[in-house]
Amino acid sequence: MSGFQESWGSRLGLVLAMAGNAVGLGNFLRFPVQAVQNGGGAFIIPYLVCFLLMGIPLLFVEWSMGRFGGVRGNHSTPFIMDSMAPKQFIWRYVGVFGIFTNIAVAAYYCYLESWTLGYMWYSVSGQFSGMSAAEVSGWFGWYTGFDAIHNVVFWILCLVLNTWILSKGLSGGIEKVAKVGMPLLILFGLVLAIRGITLESGENGAVESGTTGLNFLWNPDFSSIWTPKVWLAAAGQIFFTLSLGMGSIHCYASYLRSRDDVALNAMSAGWMNEFVEVVLGGAIIIPITVGYFGVDGMKDLVNQVGGLGLGFRTLPYLFQQWGPVLAALSGLAWFGLLFFAGITSSLAMGTPVMGFLRDEFGMRRNTSAILFGLAVFILGLPTVFFFHYGVFDEYDYWAGTVSLVVFATLEIILFAWVFGMDKGWAEINRGADIRIPGIFRYIIKYITPAFLLFVFIGSLPGIWDMLTHKELLEQIQASPDPEQTTFLEKKMWFVNLSRMVLLAIWLFIAAMVYKAYRQRIQKSSPLNPTN
Template sequence: MSQPKEAWGSRLGLVLAMAGNAVGLGNFLRFPIQAVQNGGGAFILPYLLSFILLGIPLLFIEWSTGKFGGLRGFNSPPYILQTINKRKVWKYIGAFGLFSNIVIASYYCYIESWTLSYVYHSIVGTFRGMSETQVSLFFDNYLDVRHSTTGIPFEAIVFYILCLVLNIWILSRGLQKGIEKVAKICMPLLLIFGLFLAVKAFTLKAGKDGAVFDGIVGLNFLWTPDFTSLTNPKVWLAAAGQIFFTLSLGMGCIQCYASYLKKNDDIVVNSMTTGFTNEFAEIVIGSAIIIPISIGYFGIDKVVELASFGGFGLGFRSLPYLFGQWGHIMSILAGVAFFGLLFFAGITSSLAMGSPIVAFLKDTFGWQRVKASLGFGFIILLFGLPTVLFFSKGVFDQYDYWGGTVALVLFAMLETILFSWFLGIKKGWKMIHMGAEMKVPTVFKFVLKYITPVLLIVIFLASLIKPKDDNWSLLSFKGWELDNSSIIGELRHQGIGPNTKWMHDYFFAENTGVVDSIYTYNQRNYICVAGENGSKAYEYKSSYQLMVGVGDKVEIGDKLFKGKIINDVFYIDLSRIALLLLIGIIMTTIYIGYKRNNYNFDIPLDLD
């Protein structure tokens, strides 16, 4: 706190940095998939309602609390929350604002490195002449850290560390010379690249460059509403979840950035500007790239099938192949534009994730920014390498679920309760309007006090007890079967399959079908079991003893091979243990910092 206070250099820099925080990979890889899976054009109704009832109120809460904490000399979530209410528990609630950033950044920087690698491969023409299958296998090979697509040993790790070093360097440069400067470069380029691809998708014509349908067919499909979907609670919950992802809510990033505001800086106009900038990038640009281009070549049915596997499949397995249909020069331009767009979206978001961590190390230990940035890099490397080395073992999924989903909702719910019910809406309203040039409609007082906190409680409870397949008609006083992705289902390892022990002498089949092939690829051995619900390939070591042969019928739970086997559940449980240790270490560090610095949080609120 004795260090000179940093501040934003300009309103433009602030808005672009905040927009960069919000506009991330999910705008272009997650939103269009969510729209396809949840009623197309009808999805926009619950999405916009969620933006009004959840997004905007949470933006006001995080901007105003961040600004107030900054005026008291604090820039990290634990101490910012403590300034709002003198109860000591709030600084420990703020630990989730650090926890989620560390966990998300650990895998986010890895995904960010994919985009940088794909920019390189687009420029050098790696995908030129490849079939769709070959492009898809390229992605699989890239995720295998033992395989190199460039001749560089451990290529995935090299690009990951390169991205992490870049983040560290920018953070070490400070607010104005680092984060703000990068935002002023990256955000305009992101919008230019996005508009270029959107125009290309819109002008795609059937019969030209191998396209089967016009690009407009994809846009019509995406935005043709299926109003029957609005009766399904799953759609409304998906819309609310997307708002969290797209606005970077419940993470503490916004609070950290807002803590560098001056007393008379307007948070109403600035927060609304960044919010609507994000919505433009997501709804207008994000929806106009992946789906229209993919449908132009694959047709609606196949794209719907591919969308069920998420945005990574279309983004990294399909689009490089489709860009290749546009000719040599255009394929390079499109590849650089798309993956460059993703890289810019990724790095501006990861810088925002790093800022609360850097601020916490400065607040707690009095470190200079360079040392704190290096500390951030070490922490992310420590927790990030497991996602790189064991990506296919469930580590990434655990990080994403607990750090990138549950923690966000929990933190947002608790900070809203703090703001609306403990601080009180009267004082909160003054905080929002401190230095404001325009007034928020009075109806938002009611929204902030009742609707937003209640909705967040409902969302958290729904994620806790979600019924199987999101079928909410199953709810009954007699009980119901939980979905595998519900919090309780996750804790119970529901749906993990027959391989439930960390280590075992046998590996059991996880699907029913026929062994259609046993093969070696990239020096790895596989057994492929094909069934009615698709095929599944199981990797085994040469030292293992096979228990089946080609043509054998296999049921779930049948023995496939024998050996000293480490199952995925081992990596899953270790990931959970690591996450528990992380939250414990963060809370302990908060306690030590509180005692070490003898902070005074009892100063009365000054909102005049």
């Protein structure tokens, strides 16, 4: 069996790349909003419990699966899973999710990442100087609309950058970006967090102090702990923040050697993500927004525009209150940290696709990187040009939310019940630099699958509502304006088209997996003259 020689250059580089894969825009934009909406400070209790019972076990499982497959020459989930249950063909096709998710998520995520690049540029060039809150907020609508061409320029720049870094390989590209990007992200995050916490009432027009926002975020409402909705939100947050169920962790881990540690590496990368999310993510947008809009104003903004809106529609305006120099520097730091959070994640999405193309179709690294870039460009076009028709949200919901839960639920069943917990436990502990408490063996076998099923079943009503366009149909029925009704009907058409596209991508990858499997059979056939 011939395999390519690519591997990680250093252990620190691997851990930083894995942490970079997990740390994304959600650490700064999603976590604080989830905490505000689900019990404030008390949210941290279900959140950490879910991290221990679902996050850490799944990290162990995905790292081990990746190393197991990689040692056998497989760097993508279809054949990693196939190598764990070679007699059951179904797992090969379950593994299709591990490629599908990465392509489909990258298609819209790179566009989101390009906003941070664009906003970094416009912050430094003083675009927001002198604008009112409403103007800065409205500027976002213009930036993502049909009229703007520069959003396309920044998007293409972002795609080229991702493709170029991916073409440099693991140690020459991804690892170098992680080693520079992650420390810079933490530095920028610390500067902004200190600024947010130390904001004084009356300073530069602030109506409240930063600690008022911190108090609102962390003041515990313990009654919320008994609400299933809060546990579902905590489980969902842990799931998405760690990039579980995507296939990218498997792929990164597949470049480990057979006796390399997975236990300590997985814990380090996972906890680093928690540090960025809880310590830094919890101390920036809420304290600063409360400082200028007060608690009620911040709650209204969260309900209207969500975390993403706070980050792009509100903060650029608030930075302007600190004077032109600090505004430019704060904009650079804020959008810079979001950019590093984004690019370290999008690079991780390219690797499984490239691994599959290189493993199965013998492509060179540059060719596979360019193909990935092209695929993301083509599939991303609808998210860029029809953003306001809900294409972006549709990709995010089906590929970036539902697929992850489905894949993770199935992969843990494969690991704990099909591959077997005895072999699985031995795999996790092989070469481990830390002693893993034996209770995790039972958690992985019983509790984590139950947790995942709880998350999946809890999400079913929402999935059904999405599938049947419940919200959109209600909006159409309630719309008094014929123009608005036409827009909503058009939106429904684009939503349906997006679903067709996503289904077609999944089926296309499944067909490629089938072709790759047939090629493997032919290669190993005794009738093959090369054998």
